[in-house]
Amino acid sequence: MKKIAIILSGCGVYDGSEIHEAVLTMLAITQQGGEYRCFAPNINQHHVVNHLTGNIEEGETRNVLVESARIARGDIEDINELVVTDFDALVLPGGFGAAKNLCDFAIKGESCMMQSDVLRVFQAFAQANKPAGYICIAPAMIALVYGQGSQGTIGTDRDIAAQLTSMGLKHISCPVDEIVMDEKNKVISTPAYMLAGNIGEAAQGINKLIEKLLAMA
Amino acid sequence: MKKIAIILSGCGVYDGSEIHEAVLTMLAITQQGGEYRCFAPNINQHHVVNHLTGNIEEGETRNVLVESARIARGDIEDINELVVTDFDALVLPGGFGAAKNLCDFAIKGESCMMQSDVLRVFQAFAQANKPAGYICIAPAMIALVYGQGSQGTIGTDRDIAAQLTSMGLKHISCPVDEIVMDEKNKVISTPAYMLAGNIGEAAQGINKLIEKLLAMA
Numbered sequence: 001m002k003k004i005a006i007i008l009s010g011c012g013v014y015d016g017s018e019i020h021e022a023v024l025t026m027l028a029i030t031q032q033g034g035e036y037r038c039f040a041p042n043i044n045q046h047h048v049v050n051h052l053t054g055n056i057e058e059g060e061t062r063n064v065l066v067e068s069a070r071i072a073r074g075d076i077e078d079i080n081e082l083v084v085t086d087f088d089a090l091v092l093p094g095g096f097g098a099a100k101n102l103c104d105f106a107i108k109g110e111s112c113m114m115q116s117d118v119l120r121v122f123q124a125f126a127q128a129n130k131p132a133g134y135i136c137i138a139p140a141m142i143a144l145v146y147g148q149g150s151q152g153t154i155g156t157d158r159d160i161a162a163q164l165t166s167m168g169l170k171h172i173s174c175p176v177d178e179i180v181m182d183e184k185n186k187v188i189s190t191p192a193y194m195l196a197g198n199i200g201e202a203a204q205g206i207n208k209l210i211e212k213l214l215a216m217a
Numbered sequence: 218m219k220k221i222a223i224i225l226s227g228c229g230v231y232d233g234s235e236i237h238e239a240v241l242t243m244l245a246i247t248q249q250g251g252e253y254r255c256f257a258p259n260i261n262q263h264h265v266v267n268h269l270t271g272n273i274e275e276g277e278t279r280n281v282l283v284e285s286a287r288i289a290r291g292d293i294e295d296i297n298e299l300v301v302t303d304f305d306a307l308v309l310p311g312g313f314g315a316a317k318n319l320c321d322f323a324i325k326g327e328s329c330m331m332q333s334d335v336l337r338v339f340q341a342f343a344q345a346n347k348p349a350g351y352i353c354i355a356p357a358m359i360a361l362v363y364g365q366g367s368q369g370t371i372g373t374d375r376d377i378a379a380q381l382t383s384m385g386l387k388h389i390s391c392p393v394d395e396i397v398m399d400e401k402n403k404v405i406s407t408p409a410y411m412l413a414g415n416i417g418e419a420a421q422g423i424n425k426l427i428e429k430l431l432a433m434a
Contacts, residue, residue, distance in 0.1 A: 011287060014291070019287060020240050020290070023236060024240070024244070050283055052286040052291065054291065070236060073235075
């Protein structure tokens with residue numbers, strides 16, 4: 001059975017992992033005969049957003065690992081405990097947490113950097129030539145991990161695509177029900193809620209990404 | 218298109234809605250051609266549980282509606298805004314939030330009561346003879362809404378079944394991939410994570426429940 005490491009970034013689209021994408025990823029892996037373990041960095045979130053009002057909760061602090069545990073039903077570990085040889089592939093759901101907690105693309109744009117624990121693990125998967133799936137806005141990290149000329153998609157948003165291009169990514173436009181492959185680096189990406197109008201549309205691209213990821217793993 | 222009201226109870230299995238069950242419910246409705254709107258009571262959670270350690274976070278307060286908004290991607294309303302005539306059916310995902318925030322079954326057992334806003338809405342659906350789906354531990358509320366002799370399942374747990382029986386429910390044992398019907402009251406229930414060993418198993422029963430709910434709506 002293929003083992004996939006899912007990296008979470010909190011719990012909620014505006015300050016953590018996009019919950020639907022994370023759950024659809026778990027469902028697709030399980031239904032397609034793989035198994036997964038969840039990991040997250042043990043750091044504070046960039047901030048806490050009230051998802052009812054959209055406002056930042058000034059003065060409130062939440063931990064990425066602790067909040068990610070909600071999506072994982074408590075079954076999660078610190079990303080520093082991740083042993084790369086235990087896994088066949090890596091997958092990253094989106095949500096602003098990917099661009100605020102795992103890296104700071106949502107704040108710094110093309111001059112963004114990756115959180116150090118996360119970068120070390122992602123690079124280890126890359127160096128081991130193990131496939132990785134990047135969903136939604138998570139492809140903002142592809143060029144930071146795989147360098148100039150790596151390929152990926154965040155859908156069709158021209159402004160974000162231009163930022164990623166200036167970071168060294170070869171951005172390829174992609175509809176919500178499709179995936180983009182970087183064959184050389186074994187990186188797969190899909191737009192999910194960068195484009196999805198509903199959860200069923202997000203599931204179409206995520207199911208394809210997981211199918212390809214398990215086939216390559 | 219059939220319109221389903223989803224009632225959430227927070228965001229996380231130990232103090233709110235079970236996230237997988239909530240997302241699987243949304244996915245099933247969408248994939249089967251229905252549409253949904255999310256609602257939750259605007260009250261404080263019974264408590265906040267750290268999902269990494271399982272410990273109660275003493276002194277921390279979170280609001281059920283605000284946290285539920287995380288699962289709903291911000292697209293949610295106060296349950297007091299729910300107009301019953303706008304919907305064809307009701308569905309309740311499980312998680313301890315259903316038994317700590319929507320009612321207090323997890324604390325009081327068979328002497329539990331329902332939160333007043335929630336009870337009023339659930340009774341309005343019952344009086345309008347509109348079907349309702351109760352998932353996981355949510356069937357603890359069936360007898361409180363539909364009275365003596367109503368039928369439902371929480372799976373195969375004998376102790377919990379005995380408590381629900383003493384509340385007036387006719388409890389019927391049920392495997393994870395099946396549903397129990399109360400034809401008279403138009404109530405459908407399924408065990409989901411009361412029995413599920415993984416997310417794929419939970420999806421099987423939830424998909425059947427939504428199929429039946431949409432057929433009856």
